[in-house]
Amino acid sequence: MHKYILRRLLYLIPVMFGVSLVVFTMMYFTPGDPARIMLGESAPAEAVEDLREELGLNDHFVIQYGNWLKDLIFNGDIGSSYRTRRPVSDEIIDRFPTTLRLAAAGVAVSVVVGVPIGIISATKQYSFLDNASMFTALLGVSMPNFWLAMLLIIQFSVNWDLLPSSGLDSPISYILPAITLGTSSAATIARMTRSSMLEVIRQDYIRTARAKGQVESVITNRHALKNALIPIITVIGLQFGALLGGAVLTESVFSIPGVGRLMVDSIGARDFPVVQGGVLFIAIAFSLINLLVDILYAFVDPRIKSQYK
Amino acid sequence: MSSANLKSQMVTDLHVATKKKKRSQWVAVWKRLKKNKAAMIGLVILVVLIVTAIFADVIAPYGYDDQVLQNRFQTPNSEHIFGTDAFGRDIFSRIVYGSRVSLQVGFIAVGIGAIAGGALGAIAGFYGNRLDNWIMRIMDVLLAIPGILLAISIVASLGQGLTNVMIAVGIGAIPGYARIVRASVLTVRDQEFVEAARAIGTSDFRIIMKHIIPNAMAPIIVQVTLGVANAILSAAALSFIGLGIQPPEPEWGAMLSEGRQYLRDFPHVTTFPGLAIMITIFGLNLLGDGLRDALDPRLRD
Numbered sequence: 001m002h003k004y005i006l007r008r009l010l011y012l013i014p015v016m017f018g019v020s021l022v023v024f025t026m027m028y029f030t031p032g033d034p035a036r037i038m039l040g041e042s043a044p045a046e047a048v049e050d051l052r053e054e055l056g057l058n059d060h061f062v063i064q065y066g067n068w069l070k071d072l073i074f075n076g077d078i079g080s081s082y083r084t085r086r087p088v089s090d091e092i093i094d095r096f097p098t099t100l101r102l103a104a105a106g107v108a109v110s111v112v113v114g115v116p117i118g119i120i121s122a123t124k125q126y127s128f129l130d131n132a133s134m135f136t137a138l139l140g141v142s143m144p145n146f147w148l149a150m151l152l153i154i155q156f157s158v159n160w161d162l163l164p165s166s167g168l169d170s171p172i173s174y175i176l177p178a179i180t181l182g183t184s185s186a187a188t189i190a191r192m193t194r195s196s197m198l199e200v201i202r203q204d205y206i207r208t209a210r211a212k213g214q215v216e217s218v219i220t221n222r223h224a225l226k227n228a229l230i231p232i233i234t235v236i237g238l239q240f241g242a243l244l245g246g247a248v249l250t251e252s253v254f255s256i257p258g259v260g261r262l263m264v265d266s267i268g269a270r271d272f273p274v275v276q277g278g279v280l281f282i283a284i285a286f287s288l289i290n291l292l293v294d295i296l297y298a299f300v301d302p303r304i305k306s307q308y309k
Numbered sequence: 310m311s312s313a314n315l316k317s318q319m320v321t322d323l324h325v326a327t328k329k330k331k332r333s334q335w336v337a338v339w340k341r342l343k344k345n346k347a348a349m350i351g352l353v354i355l356v357v358l359i360v361t362a363i364f365a366d367v368i369a370p371y372g373y374d375d376q377v378l379q380n381r382f383q384t385p386n387s388e389h390i391f392g393t394d395a396f397g398r399d400i401f402s403r404i405v406y407g408s409r410v411s412l413q414v415g416f417i418a419v420g421i422g423a424i425a426g427g428a429l430g431a432i433a434g435f436y437g438n439r440l441d442n443w444i445m446r447i448m449d450v451l452l453a454i455p456g457i458l459l460a461i462s463i464v465a466s467l468g469q470g471l472t473n474v475m476i477a478v479g480i481g482a483i484p485g486y487a488r489i490v491r492a493s494v495l496t497v498r499d500q501e502f503v504e505a506a507r508a509i510g511t512s513d514f515r516i517i518m519k520h521i522i523p524n525a526m527a528p529i530i531v532q533v534t535l536g537v538a539n540a541i542l543s544a545a546a547l548s549f550i551g552l553g554i555q556p557p558e559p560e561w562g563a564m565l566s567e568g569r570q571y572l573r574d575f576p577h578v579t580t581f582p583g584l585a586i587m588i589t590i591f592g593l594n595l596l597g598d599g600l601r602d603a604l605d606p607r608l609r610d
Contacts, residue, residue, distance in 0.1 A: 018450035026466040138598075142590035144542055146549050147565055147583035154576045245455020249546055253569075263458060264550055267465045279462060283453040 019283045023276050024065050032270040034082045079273035088277035099258035103243040105174050109182030118193025140187030149180040149253040166255040177254045185239040192235045196228040230301050237293030241286045316509050341603040348599020354592025362409040369402035373559040382575045391581045403559040404585050410560045414544040415537035417475045422482025430487035431517050434494030448484040456481050464552045474553045478543045493525030527604040534597035538590045561586050
């Protein structure tokens with residue numbers, strides 16, 4: 001088991017190198033001169049040129065990449081933002097907890113809403129409730145989340161003036177963004193829960209429990225759910241990872257100072273160090289979450305656990 | 310006949326018999342699909358969308374860029390079914406023309422992903438070993454970056470505009486198709502008819518194209534349908550952030566972005582583009598789900 005985890009972790013390293021190279025290449029070819037952007041349009045050409053030398057922007061691609069990599073590995077330094085001159089790592093770490101909280105809130109919403117709906121749909125298959133739920137779930141997946149965000153804002157902030165539409169002043173501020181993020185996840189989880197439960201319910205051991213006279217609700221909640229939970233947990237974990245990436249749009253609409261919005265702003269401002277560091281960071285976080293989900297899955301599914309005993 | 314001719318004849322016979330079986334298989338799939346009402350609704354939506362895109366010039370009452378500044382922000386009325394936007398342009402016409410953009414992005418992006426991804430997957434699966442390893446590792450690199458972020462980065466480095474959006478979304482779709490095709494190749498690769506085809510000297514390329522790819526068609530079709538939906542969503546998201554299709558091109562996501570500033574006073578500007586996106590994606594999802602069920606091998610024979 002530990003060998004499996006170790007191997008997966010080691011495998012991450014070349015992949016992350018690949019990510020860093022891809023990101024660096026993309027930024028290298030992005031049009032726009034960071035030096036000029038930093039100094040402004042009216043700055044004299046020599047000042048711009050001096051800054052370019054200082055930042056190492058005139059070096060060959062391989063040298064720039066090598067330097068960046070060297071700083072990253074030996075000094076833990078991923079450069080400083082062109083805009084704020086602060087270390088990139090500071091910029092990211094300042095904002096990461098916010099995005100994490102947002103993603104967690106989104107996952108919470110999606111689980112609380114999605115799992116029960118999925119269970120009910122499965123136990124009452126083909127009923128009106130089932131069809132209506134699955135219809136709504138499909139709508140949820142089909143809605144662009146930035147549009148949902150705007151609809152929620154129109155209804156809850158503008159018309160009813162109940163919930164804040166931007167910033168993160170108080171805990172209530174999390175509500176609308178969490179709903180926005182959580183909706184499509186909830187829909188996916190509901191559908192996944194339903195199909196997983198349906199598969200489990202057909203199994204023989206459920207029939208046996210029923211034949212033995214067990215109460216239906218106990219069958220559902222203890223026997224069926226526990227087994228159906230395995231793929232559901234996987235989906236939840238993957239959704240968490242996806243939410244980290246999807247937070248980009250939600251943070252933009254609600255003006256939340258998170259990593260996603262930092263990425264969008266930095267790309268627009270040609271703040272390359274931030275983009276390079278940020279995408280690398282997100283990729284690592286994303287991969288680690290996927291790895292955690294795989295490990296969790298192996299732990300929870302006794303069939304897989306026994307393989308590694 | 311000589312033994313070479315005999316082998317050739319056998320492979321051809323097997324091939325013809327397989328083709329006949331395949332044709333009736335597709336007919337069976339279509340019949341199963343027709344029974345699924347939800348999937349049929351999805352198909353109708355898709356057809357309506359395609360027709361709208363093709364005949365946009367005829368269907369739209371106004372041009373997509375006809376600015377009539379006296380008519381700004383009209384709510385739906387008899388002259389403008391969906392109202393007008395910040396520049397007095399007819400929203401209905403913009404949505405009709407926007408369907409062209411959305412469909413273009415959807416199909417071309419998925420096309421790029423399916424062809425490039427499929428080719429990579431076929432090569433990886435067929436030749437195995439180190440080539441397989443390397444290709445899949447590159448796919449993992451692409452998969453490590455969450456979709457939107459990858460698309461944003463690519464568009465940022467390539468520049469804005471319709472073509473680059475298609476490329477960006479297409480690249481993001483590649484790993485998915487690579488995996489599907491590779492999995493199909495792996496299941497078929499060691500079967501006897503492949504060995505037989507090799508024995509009579511068929512080139513690897515022909516083997517892949519004629520024998521292996523048809524096997525992968527079922528999951529590819531499902532993935533394509535859902536992929537078009539995803540591509541349209543991604544394009545809308547990119548335009549929403551301002552990194553995609555540029556004004557005055559009518560793109561549904563861009564229309565949402567423009568309407569965002571006027572959310573408080575004129576919410577109707579954002580309602581219809583959002584609905585358009587949602588209905589399109591919804592229909593494609595219905596169709597994709599239906600196709601997946603209809604193509605499910607467990608229900609076959």
